[in-house]
Amino acid sequence: MNVIYWFSGTGNSFYAAKKIAERLEDCDLLPISKLAQLPPDCERVGFVFPHYALGVPNLVREKLEDIDLSGNQSAYFFAVETCGAFPGSCLGQVNTLLKKQGAVLSYGTVIRMFANNVVNYDMKGDPAEKAAAAEPAIQAAAVAIQQKQAIKIPHTQLLYQLPYRAITATYPKKGLQFHADENCTGCGMCAKLCPAGNITMQNGRPMFGASCEQCVACIQWCPRRAIQFGNKTQARTRYHHPAIQAGELFRAAAPPAKKSLHSPQ
Ligand SMILES: Cc1cc2nc3c(=O)[nH]c(=O)nc-3n(C[C@H](O)[C@H](O)[C@H](O)COP(=O)(O)O)c2cc1C
Ligand code: SF4
Ligand code: SF4
Incomplete structure (x- = not known):
């Protein structure tokens, strides 16, 4: 296989x-x-x-x-x-x-x-x-x-190694600079898509932690464009690959468990 x-x-x-x-x-x-x-x-x-x-x-x-x-x-x-x-x-x-x-x-x-x-x-x-x-x-x-x-x-x-280490070391805490604005409907898609489990829904709003991968999935896929990074992204466009939809990505991220692949027993 x-x-x-x-x-x-x-x-x-x-x-x-x-x-x-x-x-x-x-x-x-x-x-x-x-x-x-x-x-x-x-x-x-x-x-x-x-x-x-x-x-x-x-x-x-x-x-x-x-x-x-x-x-x-x-x-x-x-x-x-x-x-x-x-x-x-x-x-x-x-x-x-x-x-x-x-x-x-x-x-x-x-x-x-x-x-x-x-x-x-x-x-x-x-x-x-x-x-x-x-x-x-x-x-x-x-x-x-x-x-x-x-x-x-x-x-x-x-x-390349020094700048790589220095830059990527800042990524986890950069998660704290995301926030959802008044356009958020509480749909929870951002939390479902986050590969790091860095987003938790609290009282219908996403809360961002300090374990971010900086993958930008949350900010790019939010259907309401409600996620912002500080004050930098309000006027910026959003992107995802035109042939991929959010549902396909999060279903693929949670495939049915296969014993041979995921567990040592
Ligand atoms: C945090 C971050 C850092 C990136 N750094 C680089 C980079 O150093 N050089 C580059 O060419 N692209 C860089 N990119 C762009 C991505 O590598 C590129 O858009 C990639 O195809 C995104 O793949 P994905 O859609 O699978 O996430 C960066 C993107 C992100 C989110
Ligand atoms: S994806 Fe957007 S609208 Fe949905 S909960 Fe997250 S921030 Fe709110
Ligand atoms: S989806 Fe990506 S950028 Fe957004 S909080 Fe999770 S790891 Fe960070």
């Missing part, structure tokens, strides 16, 4: 993961938050995630640090990183983490998609055009993975 673990705030990486899974036969598509122990008979194991500040999202790094690869060291490991503008590759970072567990990353690629970090900038570009432009690279990755192509994984430049 094949398994892809994904992390995605606005659906770009989820869309890429879904297309790759469609190409492979017998492929489970699972949120990386569920990653603990792999089933014993994996043929291909993939990780698909966005590029954050010169590296992988905190949750992806933490999961790869803790992963138990017993019996799977010789599987075909691949990684697909989606990015907005600056494709400073973090494939080397994934390879280093896998090597600590006796495995290697055989293949990886970086795919440019819509730049979604609404907290930092006013997003520009046509989502449909950007999605269409990414399609050939996604299909090429799917074919390469199906054929188990191998490439030389570039080392992550040391120069």
Whole structure:
């Protein structure tokens, strides 16, 4: 069997993961938050995630640090990183983490998609055009993975590691800078979508904690555009991948439990 673990705030990486899974036969598509122990008979194991500040999202790094690869060291490991503008590759970072567990990353690629970090900038570009432009690279990755192509994984430049650590260390507490404004209807979608469990509904209003991944899912998907980051985002547009809907993302984030994948017994 094949398994892809994904992390995605606005659906770009989820869309890429879904297309790759469609190409492979017998492929489970699972949120990386569920990653603990792999089933014993994996043929291909993939990780698909966005590029954050010169590296992988905190949750992806933490999961790869803790992963138990017993019996799977010789599987075909691949990684697909989606990015907005600056494709400073973090494939080397994934390879280093896998090597600590006796495995290697055989293949990886970086795919440019819509730049979604609404907290930092006013997003520009046509989502449909950007999605269409990414399609050939996604299909090429799917074919390469199906054929188990191998490439030389570039080392992550040391120069990148300090800013990566410094920037991503600020993410958990940045969650405290989100708030819901008067347009909130209390629908609870933001809490359902949060991959970090950082949003709790209290008296019909979302409350944000200090365990944020900065995935921007809450602010981007809120159907009322009611979530703001301080006073920066009131006038900014919102984005999600045009072919992905919120319901699909949160159903995929809570797949039916499979004993072989999620529990060691
Ligand atoms: C917190 C954060 C940091 C990001 N950092 C970068 C970056 O350093 N370089 C870049 O090209 N894109 C960056 N992006 C943009 C995302 O990598 C890109 O839009 C990605 O495709 C989003 O994937 P998703 O829809 O699966 O969440 C960042 C996005 C966020 C939310
Ligand atoms: S998704 Fe938006 S409208 Fe719904 S509870 Fe969250 S902030 Fe309120
Ligand atoms: S609070 Fe919002 S930005 Fe932070 S992890 Fe949850 S959904 Fe993502």
